[in-house]
Amino acid sequence: MNAIPPHEAKNRYLKDKSTDVTDSTLSNYRTTLNGFCDWLCDEAGVKTLNTLTSDEIQQFKEWRLERVKTITLKTDMTCIKGFIQFCEHISAVPDGMSQLVRVPKPSREDEVSDSILTSDEATEILDYLEKHEYASLRHVVFLVLWKTGMRRSSLYGLDKRDFEDGSKPYLKVRHRPETETPLKNKGRGDRDVRISGEVADVLRDYLRFNHRDGEDEHGRTPLLMSSHGKRCEPSTIQRNIYTVTRPCHYTGECPMGRDLDECEATSYNTASKCPASVSPHALRRGYVTESLNAGQPKDVTADRVDMSHEVMDKHYDKATKNEQMERREDYLVDV
Template sequence: MNATPPHEAKNRYLKDKSTDVTDSTVSNYKTTLNIFCDWLCDEAGITTLNTLTSDEIQQFKEWRLERVKTITLKTDMTCVKDFIRFCEHINAVPDGMHGLVRIPKPNREDEVADAVLTGDEATKILEYLEKHEYASLRHVIFAVLWKTGMRRSSLYALDKRDFEDGAKPYLRVRHRPETESPLKNKSRGERDVRISGEVAGIIRDYLRFNHNGGEDEHGRTPLLMSSHGKRCEPSTIQRNIYTATRPCHYTGECPMDRDLDECEATSYNTASKCPASVSPHALRRGYVTEALNAGQPKEVTADRVDMSHEVMDKHYDKATKEEQMERREDYLVDV
C-alpha cells in the first residue's frame, strides 16, 4: 500500500473528477474533502492514508453530525465514500474500505425541501411585472424561470442567439463549458425549450429596449446582461427572484405585518431575508407541480426541465393529496 497523505489523495481525486462533473460540483467536493482531510490530519493525527481505519471515518461522521443537519451529512459522507473508493484505486487504503463508510438516512421531511411558488402567487407577480417592470431584466428572469421550469444555470447560459423568435418561439439550451457556461448534466442537458408567444414578446422587447448589447470576454452576446454590459451572474438571477417574490414588492403589503420602513429585507441586496420570498428553485418546483396538475404528461415535463422521474416525484412535485386525486380522475374506470 502507498503512503499517501490525505490532501495529496484529495487533489488527485478532484483532478480525476474534473473530467466527469462541472466546476461547481468539483468545488463542492473540494469543500467537503478539505473538511474531512483537515479532520484526519488535525484530530486523528493521520499523516498517510494507509493507516486509516473505518473507526476513524465513523468518528468523523459523528463529529460532523454535531455541526450540520442530517441531509448535509448524507451529502458529505456520500462524497467521502466516493473519495475512499478512489483511494482504493490508487492503493492508498485497503480494498473494500469504501463499503465500511456508513451513509445516514434522513427522514423524508429532512430530505425534501418544501419551498414552492404557487400558481396564484406567480400570476400576481407576473401581473405586477407586466404593469410596472415590463420587459425589464427582472421580468425576463421571472417569466422564463416560471414558464419553463429551467434551472438558474440554464438561464445563465443562454445567449441572445439562443432565442428563436419565429412562429413557434423557443430557447436553445446548450452546454458550453469552454466559455464558462456549463450545464448541470452537460451535453445530456441540451435541449430546445418551447416558449409561449407572450414570453417571447417579453424577451423581444427586453432585447429591443433594455438590453445593453455587446459581447462578453468570450465573444458571446448573453441573453441576460447586467447594467455593466456583462453576463448576469447566477447570484444576480437569484437576487432578482428574491426581490420579485417578496410580497411587499408586488402587493405593497407585508403578510407578516412588518413595518416596511424598518424591515431589513426591503432592499435588492437583502430581499432574501424576507421569510416569504423564495429562491429560483421554488419556481422550478412550482412549475413542475402546476404542469402536472394541468395534465401535462410526466415524461414531457421531465424532458422539458431536464429531470429524472425519480427526482421529480421526490423533490419537485409538491401537489397536495387532493390535487393528486384530481389528476387521477380522468383515468378512473368503474369496475
C-alpha cells in the first residue's frame, strides 16, 4: 500500500470528482472530508491512510453523531464511503475497507423534512411585499420562488435576457456551467417556466426601477443584481427568504412572544435564528403541495420544478390525509 496523508488523498479525490458533479456538490464533499481528515489527523493520530482502521472510521461516526442529526450523518458517511472507495483504487487503504463503512439508515420521519410555507402564509407575505417592498429584490426573490417552485440555484443562474416578456411571459432556466451557473440536474434541467402576468409585472418594474444594469465577469447581465452591481449570491437569496418569512417582518408581531428589541433574530444576517422563519426549500415544498392540492397534474408539477415523482412524493408533497382525500374526490366513481 502507498503511504498517503489523509488530506493529500482527499485533494486527489476531489480533483477526480470535479468532472462528475456540480460545484456546489463538490463544495459539500470538501466540507465533509475536511472535517473527516482533520479528525483523523488531530484525534486519531493518523498520519498516512495505510494505517487507517475500520474502528477509527466508526469512532468518527460516533463522534459526529453527537453533533448532527441522523440524516446529516447519513450524508456524511455516504461521502466518506465514496472517498474510501477511491482510496482503495489508489492503494492508500486495504482492499475492502469501504465495505466496512457503516452508513446509518434514518427513519422516514428523520429523513423527511417537514419545513414548509403554507399558502396562507405566502399570501400574507406577498400582500406585505406588494404594499411595502414592491418590485424590490426581496419581492422578486420571494415571488419567483413561491410562484414557480424552482430551486434557489435556478433562480441564481437567471439572466436578464432569460425573462421573456411577451403575451405569454416565461423564464428560461438553463444549465451554464462554463460561466459558473450550473443546474443541479445539468442539461436535463433546462426548461422554460411559464409565469403569470402578475409575476411579469413585478419583474418588469424591478428591471425598470430597481435593477442595477451591469455585467458579471462572464459578460452576462444577471436577473438578480446586488447593491454592488454583481450577481446575487445564493446566500443572499437565502438570507432574504429567512428575513421576509419571519412573522415579525410581515406582521410586526412575534407569535412566540419575544421582545423584538431584544430578539437575536431581528437583523438581516441573523434572521435564520428565528424559529418561525424558513429557507427557500420550504417555499419549494409549499409550491409543490399547493399545486397538487389545486389539481395540477403530478407530471406537470414535476416537469415545472425539475423533480422526479419519487422525490416529490417522499420529500415535497406535504399534503395532509384529508387533503389527499380531497384530491381524489373528482376522480371517484360510484360502483
